[in-house]
Amino acid sequence: MSEYAVLGKRVPRVDALEKVTGAAQYGGDVHLPGMLHGKFVRSKHPHAKILNIDTSEAEKLPGVRAIITQDDVESGRRVFASDKVLYLGEPIAAVAATDPDIAEEAADLIQIDYEVLPAVQDVMEAIQPDAPRLHSDDTKDGPARRAISTVLRKLERDNSQDHSAEIAELNAQLETIEGEVYYNISAETHSASGDVEQGFAESDLVVEDTYVIPRVHQTYMEPHVSVADVESTGKVTVWASTQGPFAIRSGIAGTLGIPLNQINVIPTTMGGGFGGRFGVVLTHVPAVLLSQKTGRPVKIQMTREEEFTDGRPAPGCVIKLKTGVKNDGTILAREGLAFWDSGSISGASIGSTIRLRGVYKFPHLKVDAYGVYTNKSGTAAYRAPGTPQVAFAGESQLDEIARKLNLDPVEFRLKNMRVTGDPVPAGPKEPKVGYKETLQAVADAVDWKNRTKGPNQGWGVAIGDWTNGCGPGGMFVSIHEDGSARIFHGSIDITGTDTALAQIVAEILTLPYEDVTISRGDTDSAPYATGSGGSVVTFTMGNTAKLAAEDTQRRLLELASERLNTEVESLELKDGRVSTIVGDPPKSIGFGELAAYSLSTTGGPIVGKGSFARKPSTPALAAQIAKVEIDPETGRIKVLKMASSQDVGFAINPMAVEGQIEGGTVQGYAWATMEEMQYDKKGNVNPGFVDYRVPTSADLPTVESVIVEVEAPDGPFGAKGVGEPPITPTLATMANAVTDAVGIRITELPMKPEKVVAALHGNGK
Amino acid sequence: MKKHPVSLTVNTDTYDLLIEPRKTLLATLRDTIGLTGTKEGCSTGDCGACTVIVDGKAVTSCMMLGVSANGKEITTVEGLASRDQLHPIQQAFIDKGGYQCGFCTPGFIVASKAYLDENPNATEAEIRHALGNNICRCTGYTKIIEAVMSAAEAMRNA
Amino acid sequence: MRNFEFFEPTTIEDASALLTKYNGKAKLLAGGTDLIIEMKARTATPEYVISLEKIPELADITYDEESGLRIGALTKLRTLEKDSIIRERYTALAEGAGEVGGVQIRHLATIGGNISHGSPAADTAAPLLVLGAQVRIASADGERTVPIELFFLGPGQTVLETGEIVTAFECPPRSANEGSQYIKQKIREVMDLAFVGVASSAKSDNGTVSEVKIGLAAVAPTPLRATDAEAMINGNSLTPELLEQAAAAASAQSSPISDLRCSAEHRREMVGVLTRRTLQAAAALAQG
Structure with a gap:
């Protein structure tokens, strides 16, 4: 892509200086005069009726300014538990005081009387009829009953003829299916194509297994924080560390019944989100309520422990999976049934169960999924929500099949992969895709065919697919009298997206990268921008930036045409000037002169506008190969090599793209080997970094990233979203490598040393 | 509860403060002095975002009381660059893309500075081990380690 | 964190007297890497905190071929880990010290704290056991020495009585073989x-x-x-x-x-x- 001057270059990020000097202002760095500090009173039980809340002792503590409970939420929307708590750590009240230590002391003084109820933490226990129930109206049929019930309903509705005999027969069949009514169900999805029974019947080999993936926390390094300031007019200002300021604005409006135009969300620099930082209930809404009540600014900052007990992590799940193949390695059928641990509220990720189809042809596919209530905090998105879990199941099982059929796991996958134009099982046709190229690229990077290994060493390969989201965004580009350009917008930069936007605008306007600056507004000032999740920003805001830059270009040409007395068609942008394309003598004029001139024209200053909402996204593949070594006595897993390829469409800034690939891969590695939110009957038992382990630099080698560029037709300059895909294969990559090293197949993550040792002793899962 | 007079030298400035004994050095730096470059990521010493240098040694400032820092010399991320030049480690984090969200970055840069001062010829394995008290969730560490390695080389050649 | 009174005595006698005076309501602060975390979690809520940092004789390491190794209780784990004689002759102790937390934690944490805390999982405990360590304990009333084998009584429990402070660990000299x-x-x-x-x-x-x-x-x-x-x-x-x-x-x-x-x-x-x-x-x- 050498035709570009700025795109495709490893330019330093626009926020470089503030990030390395400590100058960047994160949510917790906001300090307002007279600011109070809020702390929560949290449930000490995972499931209990609240009998009484006594705040009298806390109110007497000097420095306490307000205590709120659900009674203070006029809209009635659930912010605090009032009748019943559903998980350990659920907020029941909040205190505002002049000092965070005083607020904490006051929170400890609030007495809650409970009637403790039986709790359920395990997803497979929760679906049983004798399980404690979190909500009413939560019973659903399992797949077999559902198939019959669907026919039954159809027959019952059909009045054209008498179906009573068939109906009686089907009802009798229903009676025979036991244990297929599920309880505590929060949601369900079902998809199918072809006929899986036929597919399995035609298969030479059918492999069936159950995979268990734990609940993990996004573990963004900055805990949730907000500062709210409610003026006497009722105007609400919230400094929020969030992935989506506009989502926060509408969330606060919806939860508290405040008009949208009375809320300004000022986004701060954000310390990581990974999908977990879109909600309003954790800190934003309580801070607004406390500020409303006290008339003073209020900061609420969650502790790391609160992040674990009351955050919205990624759901764990149990996946029953069955795959049928021919002896030559042709995949015929797959059937999956997933139970997602939603926690106490209907949760995220269940929709990703369909990704059990991977990027393979699957003539026959059936996928059923249920969300299940348990006595845990609710869940939210985490980097390609749901896909790492299902890819672990799907890719582990394919690996097992390849081993059984003695097929090369790379060749086996390549053989069955879909290509451009192929039908997607239970979906539309594939657009332009580069699945095979991406897998081949990582195989080439490690010289797969010539790989060698020593004792207790093994190689694992796996893939994961994901399609970036798309959303609305607006942007302005202005040209200053010095000829430089300024971008103004409202989307949140976490990973370097502002840098990509500046590169796009610089490229189109032929400016040096340094001459484009970028500025983010708050929700009062900036045009709407979609939230920074779903790998959406470069795709959406990149397209928006392209439109805004092109609009700017139009105005520059128009002004230059007036000044140079030349037709617009004969002019072009070149090196930050507008010049005649062919001209004798050549004429040109600088952007600065045009900007100065524009101030006295009828048309006015140079302001390019871009506004964009939707274009088709293109699927991207991530493929990984790991080499590991197992200590068979201690069960410890050491990664010797980790290579990670990804189809990114076009890498606007390769350095930033590599950063995404490396970071996502390591998060996947961690999920595979160490991360797990653990629960006993009382709730989460590892709410801190001592027993919830995230990897450090000492645990890993360099991640080798391999960029593959299969152009996305509708992406800006062909770019695809890059943030999410790299986490999707790694759980399976690691498990497959362990299998190759020591012959054990671990189906229940994480692969902690004890589990590896147990499996080597022959009692593993 | 009695507040204690505390005198700290932070970067180049001396602060004479009166603080409650329960305030950590981290809280003192951030809330009392107003130097917010040092971050609070876990407040249990496990993530390293709050790393500062006290009398030449990198420590997790969330585990140290402000009163215990009395009379000591403290360097925070704000104290590394001179008016017109970044510290080589800061420059390397920019050049190598050693940060994403940036929240852990001050802690990493300060911990790296203290470690490279102690061991200027550190190998990659030594650096990976020595920075194990710092958690980064975005980068997967590859570019952080590249940055520290290249800064070490630049500092050796300076 | 709950508030507390903070003391920085400069002698062991003064520290011990404070511990005795505020019996049950006071905690000793060494490196703070355990105590401050417990205080934040309110699993420890001392009304008085007595810092040992200003007591000079608690921080030395000495070795001679006759009397062996003496490690002051306030010695930082990072110092132990890097000390050449400990690395060479008392290797397990250097390794144990180096296994605690990370570098920043080990710049704060002390060997006295690691042992006095009474954790069965303390990384310096097993090394001290095999190196034949004697625990020197002082109070306002005098000093005593307890073999490390007898120091621990149970999780979080040690032989330390009211007013007693661990001052040093002594290990016999070790030869090259x-x-x-x-x-x-x-x-x-x-x-x-x-x-x-x-x-x-x-x-x-x-x-x-x-x-x-x-x-x-x-x-x-x-x-x-x-x-x-x-x-x-x-x-x-x-x-x-x-x-x-x-x-x-x-x-x-x-x-x-x-x-x-x-x-x-x-x-x-x-x-x-x-x-x-x-x-x-x-x-x-x-x-x-």
């Missing part, structure tokens, strides 16, 4: 607490080993010596068969619990594996 090693079972390379910690020390004696000591951590209510295994090995040469028997004996002498980190079975099994490995390494070091 003695070696020691500490290994812990963990998941992460750094920043992990010990699932199991094992230290071994041995003296090389013409093809046999003697003065064998094996210390176990995180597998019983207190750190303990695997005395049965030691007895089997002393005076013998380390054959693979003997190592296996010793490993099994050490496992049998442990009494681990199951908790969120791992099961008792896993701990017991790791005691065996790590006993064998540390014995081999200690003997190899002893042979030079």
Whole structure:
């Protein structure tokens, strides 16, 4: 892509200086005069009726300014538990005081009387009829009953003829299916194509297994924080560390019944989100309520422990999976049934169960999924929500099949992969895709065919697919009298997206990268921008930036045409000037002169506008190969090599793209080997970094990233979203490598040393 | 509860403060002095975002009381660059893309500075081990380690 | 954190007097890496905190071939880990110290704190057990010395009486034909607490080993010596068969619990594996 001057270059990020000097202002760095500090009173039980809340002792503590409970939420929307708590750590009240230590002391003084109820933490226990129930109206049929019930309903509705005999027969069949009514169900999805029974019947080999993936926390390094300031007019200002300021604005409006135009969300620099930082209930809404009540600014900052007990992590799940193949390695059928641990509220990720189809042809596919209530905090998105879990199941099982059929796991996958134009099982046709190229690229990077290994060493390969989201965004580009350009917008930069936007605008306007600056507004000032999740920003805001830059270009040409007395068609942008394309003598004029001139024209200053909402996204593949070594006595897993390829469409800034690939891969590695939110009957038992382990630099080698560029037709300059895909294969990559090293197949993550040792002793899962 | 007079030298400035004994050095730096470059990521010493240098040694400032820092010399991320030049480690984090969200970055840069001062010829394995008290969730560490390695080389050649 | 009164005495006598005066309501502050975390969690809510940092004699390391090693209780773990004589002669202790947390934590944490806290999983406990450490304890009334084997009473419990402060650890001198090693079972390379910690020390004696000591951590209510295994090995040469028997004996002498980190079975099994490995390494070091 050498035709570009700025795109495709490893330019330093626009926020470089503030990030390395400590100058960047994160949510917790906001300090307002007279600011109070809020702390929560949290449930000490995972499931209990609240009998009484006594705040009298806390109110007497000097420095306490307000205590709120659900009674203070006029809209009635659930912010605090009032009748019943559903998980350990659920907020029941909040205190505002002049000092965070005083607020904490006051929170400890609030007495809650409970009637403790039986709790359920395990997803497979929760679906049983004798399980404690979190909500009413939560019973659903399992797949077999559902198939019959669907026919039954159809027959019952059909009045054209008498179906009573068939109906009686089907009802009798229903009676025979036991244990297929599920309880505590929060949601369900079902998809199918072809006929899986036929597919399995035609298969030479059918492999069936159950995979268990734990609940993990996004573990963004900055805990949730907000500062709210409610003026006497009722105007609400919230400094929020969030992935989506506009989502926060509408969330606060919806939860508290405040008009949208009375809320300004000022986004701060954000310390990581990974999908977990879109909600309003954790800190934003309580801070607004406390500020409303006290008339003073209020900061609420969650502790790391609160992040674990009351955050919205990624759901764990149990996946029953069955795959049928021919002896030559042709995949015929797959059937999956997933139970997602939603926690106490209907949760995220269940929709990703369909990704059990991977990027393979699957003539026959059936996928059923249920969300299940348990006595845990609710869940939210985490980097390609749901896909790492299902890819672990799907890719582990394919690996097992390849081993059984003695097929090369790379060749086996390549053989069955879909290509451009192929039908997607239970979906539309594939657009332009580069699945095979991406897998081949990582195989080439490690010289797969010539790989060698020593004792207790093994190689694992796996893939994961994901399609970036798309959303609305607006942007302005202005040209200053010095000829430089300024971008103004409202989307949140976490990973370097502002840098990509500046590169796009610089490229189109032929400016040096340094001459484009970028500025983010708050929700009062900036045009709407979609939230920074779903790998959406470069795709959406990149397209928006392209439109805004092109609009700017139009105005520059128009002004230059007036000044140079030349037709617009004969002019072009070149090196930050507008010049005649062919001209004798050549004429040109600088952007600065045009900007100065524009101030006295009828048309006015140079302001390019871009506004964009939707274009088709293109699927991207991530493929990984790991080499590991197992200590068979201690069960410890050491990664010797980790290579990670990804189809990114076009890498606007390769350095930033590599950063995404490396970071996502390591998060996947961690999920595979160490991360797990653990629960006993009382709730989460590892709410801190001592027993919830995230990897450090000492645990890993360099991640080798391999960029593959299969152009996305509708992406800006062909770019695809890059943030999410790299986490999707790694759980399976690691498990497959362990299998190759020591012959054990671990189906229940994480692969902690004890589990590896147990499996080597022959009692593993 | 009695507040204690505390005198700290932070970067180049001396602060004479009166603080409650329960305030950590981290809280003192951030809330009392107003130097917010040092971050609070876990407040249990496990993530390293709050790393500062006290009398030449990198420590997790969330585990140290402000009163215990009395009379000591403290360097925070704000104290590394001179008016017109970044510290080589800061420059390397920019050049190598050693940060994403940036929240852990001050802690990493300060911990790296203290470690490279102690061991200027550190190998990659030594650096990976020595920075194990710092958690980064975005980068997967590859570019952080590249940055520290290249800064070490630049500092050796300076 | 609850508020508290803060003291910085400059003598052991003054510190001890304060501890006695505020009996039950006071805590000693050394490196703070345990105490401050507990205070934040309100699992410790002392009304008085007595910092030991200003007591000068608590921070020295001295060694001579006659009297051996003396480590002041306030010595930072990072200092131990890097000290050349400790690395060479008391290797297991340097390794144990280096296994605690990360560099920043070890710049704060002290050996006195690591031991006085009474954790059965303390990384310096098993090394001190095999290095024959004596714990020096002082109070306003005088001093006493307790062998490290007798120091621990149970999780979080030690022999320290009201007003008593650990001032130093003393280990006998060691010669070049003695070696020691500490290994812990963990998941992460750094920043992990010990699932199991094992230290071994041995003296090389013409093809046999003697003065064998094996210390176990995180597998019983207190750190303990695997005395049965030691007895089997002393005076013998380390054959693979003997190592296996010793490993099994050490496992049998442990009494681990199951908790969120791992099961008792896993701990017991790791005691065996790590006993064998540390014995081999200690003997190899002893042979030079």
